[in-house]
Amino acid sequence: MKTVILIGFMGCGKTSLGQYAADRLGMAFVDTDSRVEEICGMPISRIFAERGEAWFRQLESEVLADCCRRGGTIVATGGGIVKDPRNAALVHENNGFLLYLRTDPEEIYRRLRDDNSRPLLNPYLGEAKLRRICELMDERKLLYEEAADDVFDEQGASMEEIGEELSVRIREIASESAKI
Numbered sequence: 001m002k003t004v005i006l007i008g009f010m011g012c013g014k015t016s017l018g019q020y021a022a023d024r025l026g027m028a029f030v031d032t033d034s035r036v037e038e039i040c041g042m043p044i045s046r047i048f049a050e051r052g053e054a055w056f057r058q059l060e061s062e063v064l065a066d067c068c069r070r071g072g073t074i075v076a077t078g079g080g081i082v083k084d085p086r087n088a089a090l091v092h093e094n095n096g097f098l099l100y101l102r103t104d105p106e107e108i109y110r111r112l113r114d115d116n117s118r119p120l121l122n123p124y125l126g127e128a129k130l131r132r133i134c135e136l137m138d139e140r141k142l143l144y145e146e147a148a149d150d151v152f153d154e155q156g157a158s159m160e161e162i163g164e165e166l167s168v169r170i171r172e173i174a175s176e177s178a179k180i
């Protein structure tokens with residue numbers, strides 16, 4: 001069974017939807033941000049403040065490499081994982097599948113308006129936060145699209161409905177690859 005790696009912008013639901021689908025399908029689940037936090041014994045915001053983004057990116061790639069070696073797992077990644085093209089290449093070398101969870105910036109803003117766990121958005125409030133999300137999305141949109149093997153457009157009234165649709169898609173991906 002293929003390992004399915006979820007990519008997409010902060011707040012698109014990689015962790016919550018990925019965990020939902022893993023429970024639904026009886027697949028293992030790993031969140032790269034949580035693994036990094038576990039290894040370092042501190043939250044991402046402190047890692048950025050004390051060690052810097054480059055240091056975080058290095059460890060994030062090492063954690064991803066470890067995830068790629070497992071089969072039949074759903075992996076939620078950090079939104080910046082596509083910044084280094086070697087990460088997508090690593091997934092493909094290990095027969096993994098990159099699924100892009102696509103959400104629009106307004107929806108991301110609605111979800112992250114009161115969140116303070118994302119160091120790249122923390123300095124911004126209100127309209128400035130929405131502008132920063134749009135800027136970052138412009139920088140990364142193409143990276144997500146180019147890295148992805150497929151795109152999952154988030155639709156549906158609730159996270160549960162989206163989670164159900166995503167579970168169906170992931171089951172198709174996993175069973176399709178099982179036939180090969």
Ligand code: S3P
Nearest residue numbers: 009010011033078079080118119
């Ligand atoms: C980041 C996204 C975060 C986390 C870090 C950097 C990014 O993960 O890895 O704050 O560069 O977009 P989420 O996408 O889970 O918020």
